[in-house]
Amino acid sequence: MIVSLIVSLVTAKEVMELAHLSRLSLSPAEATRMCGQFAHILGYIEMLRAVDVRTTEEYLSQRQPDSSLREDQVGPMYTSQCALSAVPQRRDGMVEVPKFKED
């Protein structure tokens, strides 16, 4: 197993950024723990950097020749009652969420 010495270090601050990007709220203790595990896992993943992939294409599953396209037909749909029954918070036939700023 070839492990390069240039191990990417991910700081606690970066972990918190990743947590925000993925909408996870980590406690500082969790972030620190994740940091350590990240170093460990990324250290292991470093072995990929030793591989020469300059002439290699990204993987693509082999597939049947015909495009997997669907004809433009309407199939079974939900009634709004059925669809909304799963929604944790609803109002006026719509899904309720805390107010947010549109952007």
Next chain:
Amino acid sequence: MNTSRWETVIGLEVHCQLKTKSKLFSACGFVFGAEPNTQTDPYTWAHPGTLPVPNREAVRFAIRLALATSSDIQQRSRFARKHYFYPDLPKGYQITQSDHPYCLGGHVVIPPGVRRPAKTVRLVRIHIEEDAGKNTHLAGKDISLVDYNRAGVPLLEIVSEPDIRSAQEASAYMRELRAIVRYLAISHANMEEGTLRCDANVSLRVRGTQAYGTRCEIKNLNSFKFLEAAINAEVRRQTALLDDGGSVVQCTMSYDTMKDCTRVMRTKEEAADYRYFPDPDLPPLNIDNAWIADERSRLPELPAARRKRYAAMGLRDYDVDVLVGDPALATFFDRTIALGGDAKKVCNWITVELLARLKADRKRIERSPVSPARMHELVALVESGTISGRVAKELFDKIYREDLTPSEVMARDGYQQMSDPNLLEELVTKVLANHPGQVEQYRRGKTKIRGFFVGQVMKRSEGQANPGMVNQLLDALLPKPEN
């Protein structure tokens, strides 16, 4: 604006909703204006375990637009996931195309307008993607509501090069794009309904230089009026900044329609990292040459070609614009002139009389009670001199209201043509005798007055005199004008 040392540089990102029966990736129907959350299925809600399967018709529509804009269709393209958390985005990512869109390049030619020559706007690319749901923010309450009906409806995103130089040019480009997609019958392309939407990238540079300035993107411009107003507002903002020796900071703007100004929504630093990657649920999209050739052979005449054809018929620019602006109207016109007749006269009847009536009745041309055949018959009756213009208008009114041909109305309502040469001669002689002054004017060369005599004859005959014969009689009975 031309006096400013700054040149405006604009690129547009246009989203056009496709009018397929089902959504882009699921067999879920979509009807505009339906009750909230009634146009959904498990995929629309991103229920666990659901998967996307692309709609062939959406791809076909995409191919049509690529052909119409001479964009280079890629035999193999990919769908990618674009990630961001937002309540109207059910999966937490949008399926779109990023590195490998289905077509690259192409252009849209904007027709000439008032004090604006024709212009070619190059396209960067067009790609296929799914639409998001709709958020409603309740005033005075701390909640927002989401309707997923629109989520998953197919969109084409058309990205232009920064070739546009003014707000007017931007809206002309949008109008031409709208005409094209309507001709292709792939979209309703209605800005008010949101089936055609636009973001504008605006920057300034010193006139005469090449390098682009820092751009700002104005989001969600949902009418032609606001598109122009927002660009002008942004140009004012950036001009003021630069004139003051400041610099433009790259950011995303929104346009405040009340205050007629643009404001910053987020800066580049806050820009999201969308974490694009090829969607593993979707194999590459293959569009082979046979499919492209087949679609090419089914392409309708496009606005530019039609515009050229109408201009060659001698129609006025204004009329050309009116006809070309509505493919259904142009088709109506084409069907009418296919039966014969003078293009300019036919055009006049359609764009003046028919359109006015339809507009008053809030009817679209597709639902016109007067068919091209009846329109043709009416114009032909006038042209042959069988009826006068005044009678024709009466007849038009009747065939518009009733399901009858012009000749059926004439037979029923006793529109007798006064074609008896003796009677007509008597009438013309009387008119000339009663207006010696005008006859004298005519003799002296004021030949325009001839219409006056025709009018008088028509008046006396209550519109029933055969106009052709009246003209012949006037030729014979009027004195020869001096040159």
Next chain:
Amino acid sequence: METSQIVALTARELAVRVRDGSITARRAADAYLSRVDAVQRAFGPFAHATPDRCRAQADAIDQARARGETLGPLAGVPVGLKNIFVTQGVPTTCGSKILSGWTPQYEGAQAACLRQAGAVLVGKLAMDEFAMGSSNENTPFEPVRNPWARDHVPGGSSGGSAVVVSARAAALSLGSDTGGSIRQPASLCGLVGLKPTYGRVSRFGMIAFASSLDQAGPFARDTRDAALALSVLAGHDPRDATSLNAPVPDYLGACETPIKGLRVGYDPDGLNHEGLDPEVRRAFEVSLRVLRERGAEIVEVALPHAHLGVATYYVLCAAEAASNLARYDGVRYGRRQPQPSLDGMYAATREAGFGEEVKRRILLGTYVLRASSYEEYYGRAMKVRTLIASDYRAAFECCDLLVTPTSPFPSFRIGEKVSDPLAMYLSDIYTVGANLAGLPAISIPGGFSQAATDRPRLPIGFQLLGPRLAEPRLFAAAAAHEADTSWHLERPPGIKA
């Protein structure tokens, strides 16, 4: 017939008897259902038992038979489904708190296939949360126990699916395999577990973990039951764009094909792994001998990039998982943690709803997909994946099948590896290759470790891999191996049937 006799039958024997009327579907269902409580108390494999539905489905089959209708190939066979499979009207949590309270309003392809074949549903089965794990310990619920040793893990992530078949609480079960999640628990519980060719079984209705790697497949007591199950599950599904449109061959018939002359390859380098348990290695050599004595030709092959499999796998599965799990935001279904702000609600919901391993992979996946690290991580892993897949293609020029141990070690004690995620990831060294290359692979019983003071006697698995769509060849070799061994006939201690 006694309950113990009924549950001792293979799925295909039971289906034959239900069809010929010698056992009613209801009697078969009751026999299995009578074991559910005890098995649940002892090993905890059920997330949600469905006795009422099971009896109703069984009654419907008996009625159909009474009307003279032709019954399906799995008529009256009690099956369990990993809780990753969407079942209309039956709660489906994918082992996560974040989906608690979600009852699907649509039916997944896998549940529908089994039902149409006449199978009856015993229950939804416990799993590692979102199928991330190799021990069934990544769960907000009780860990599942191995019927061969209660203080040991059953493997994962389809642990519950392995346990119900092993402990005779179902005749067959369905699991999902993203990096070994069917084969590894099958190996740790002494069962046959099959991961079909990518695209062979529809993914519609299987909750996504890593879409380019996920594949559903059966757990069975022997090869022919697995073949029967695959014949019901395989086929094109237009609702899954990655589903293969290839004919479904006669898998049961394939089990009868002799393997004389079959070239069976193995990579000697793969056996030099430091983590490979000596007993697993010994068992592997025994299995090789079994195949050789059946007439197979054993050849050495090289898989030069195989050692990169786990690293490649973890980059890719984390990336896809981070993406696939973005939909669990508390807005449309499942659990919501109310908060005054939208972002607060998202974060609180996902923080409370996801377990530690899931969060770890989401963070890792987000990391490798960020614009700044995409090329170095995700892009690079996708290229290495190409190299790994071409290794297999080259190897299959020289052999018809490849064999490896399934797991480098037999089952381990609950809690033994939880503190070291990387050590746990290494459970998958022999299994991830098939997922990365989209190949079919089967794990079959391949012996037992010897009882020692620090470890009880535990099952060991033997893995066979084939080229795409070579499931018939896998079944032929597995059946040949089975014919000359009796490991698959052994029952966990205390399981009488």
